[in-house]
Amino acid sequence: xxxxxxxxxxxxxxxxxxxxxxxxxxxxxxxxxxxxxxxxxxxxxxxxxxxxxxxxxxxxxxxxxxxxxxxxxxxxxxxxxxxxxxxxxxxxxxxxxxxxxxxxxxxxxxxxxxxxxxxxxxxxxxxxxxxxxxxxxxxxxxxxxxxxxxxxxxxxxxxxxxxxxxxxxxxxxxxxxxxxxxxxxxxxxxxxxxxxxxxxxxxxxxxxxxxxxxxxxxxxxxxxxxxxxxxxxxxxxxxxxxxxxxxxxxxxxxxxxxxxxxxxxxxxxxxxxxxxxxxxxxxxxxxxxxxxxxxxxxxx
Ligand SMILES: C[S@@+](CC[C@H](N)C(=O)[O-])C[C@H]1O[C@@H](n2cnc3c(N)ncnc32)[C@H](O)[C@@H]1O
Numbered sequence: 001x002x003x004x005x006x007x008x009x010x011x012x013x014x015x016x017x018x019x020x021x022x023x024x025x026x027x028x029x030x031x032x033x034x035x036x037x038x039x040x041x042x043x044x045x046x047x048x049x050x051x052x053x054x055x056x057x058x059x060x061x062x063x064x065x066x067x068x069x070x071x072x073x074x075x076x077x078x079x080x081x082x083x084x085x086x087x088x089x090x091x092x093x094x095x096x097x098x099x100x101x102x103x104x105x106x107x108x109x110x111x112x113x114x115x116x117x118x119x120x121x122x123x124x125x126x127x128x129x130x131x132x133x134x135x136x137x138x139x140x141x142x143x144x145x146x147x148x149x150x151x152x153x154x155x156x157x158x159x160x161x162x163x164x165x166x167x168x169x170x171x172x173x174x175x176x177x178x179x180x181x182x183x184x185x186x187x188x189x190x191x192x193x194x195x196x197x198x199x200x201x202x203x204x205x206x207x208x209x210x211x212x213x214x215x216x217x218x219x220x221x222x223x224x225x226x227x228x229x230x231x232x233x234x235x236x237x238x239x240x241x242x243x244x245x246x247x248x249x250x251x252x253x254x255x256x257x258x259x260x261x262x263x264x265x266x267x268x269x270x271x272x273x274x275x276x277x278x279x280x281x282x283x284x285x286x287x288x289x290x291x292x293x294x295x296x297x298x299x300x
Contacts (some may be wrong), residue, residue, distance in 0.1 A: 042220035053134030058134035069095030118159035132168025180251035268296035
């Protein structure tokens with residue numbers, strides 16, 4: 001629907017049934033530059049995510065949007081058994097390369113990486129799900145890549161049902177999205193946040209498309225300037241000093257997204273929301289909302 005009006009630059013198709021916005025390889029190539037200081041990002045995760053997973057005794061984790069592998073690698077290094085999936089082979093290429101480079105380390109040798117699509121996730125990886133994962137993570141504003149092609153959010157609900165089926169009873173889903181309520185209200189997007197601490201991202205141009213009076217699509221044009229860093233430019237094999245890519249997102253409103261999660265996981269599950277890894281009373285306008293859902297242990 002909305003896609004016919006503003007398209008993503010890349011209309012490639014990855015696994016069946018999903019458009020791969022990363023198929024032209026542009027974003028994949030500069031993704032790690034966009035992420036910025038990996039240590040500071042990883043530190044935020046360690047404090048929050050690893051702390052929570054350890055406290056709950058989680059061992060097996062499914063990363064359903066591993067991209068180039070940043071979160072998964074941190075979890076493997078922290079001793080978790082990780083299965084990582086993504087729909088984009090251009091993004092997976094970098095995760096697979098990291099695993100290959102570290103293959104002599106037993107933890108990395110056991111790291112499973114597969115191509116899969118959230119719309120068919122359970123069927124795609126049923127043999128790996130077993131009794132369910134202790135935790136499923138979908139982080140880095142990934143879920144918002146799934147657009148609302150029918151105007152009733154049916155595919156997003158289907159994807160959440162698939163995530164729910166991969167979580168064992170008593171296990172967790174951690175899923176985040178940018179603060180689209182704020183993006184819609186302000187018409188702008190912060191280029192630095194808890195996930196991204198880039199030195200080279202000069203701008204994230206924000207367009208909000210309304211369909212029938214409702215915000216239906218947010219397009220972010222990322223502008224990355226490598227002119228002051230020849231070493232980085234050569235390292236990633238970028239021909240131009242300015243790298244631009246556009247990604248389009250469905251602007252999840254906090255209230256509506258929370259209601260969709262409650263529908264997918266059932267009312268006996270426990271729902272908590274954090275803002276930039278803090279409790280909501282500690283932060284006024286976060287850049288990211290992180291939902292933590294503990295699936296009811298009687299949910300079969
Ligand atoms: C913004 S990247 C984030 C990657 C990583 N979590 C990070 O923070 O760096 C979003 C990822 O979601 C993946 N993705 C988008 N739609 C998908 C779908 N329907 N099924 C599986 N993966 C999908 C994309 O291919 C992309 O690698």
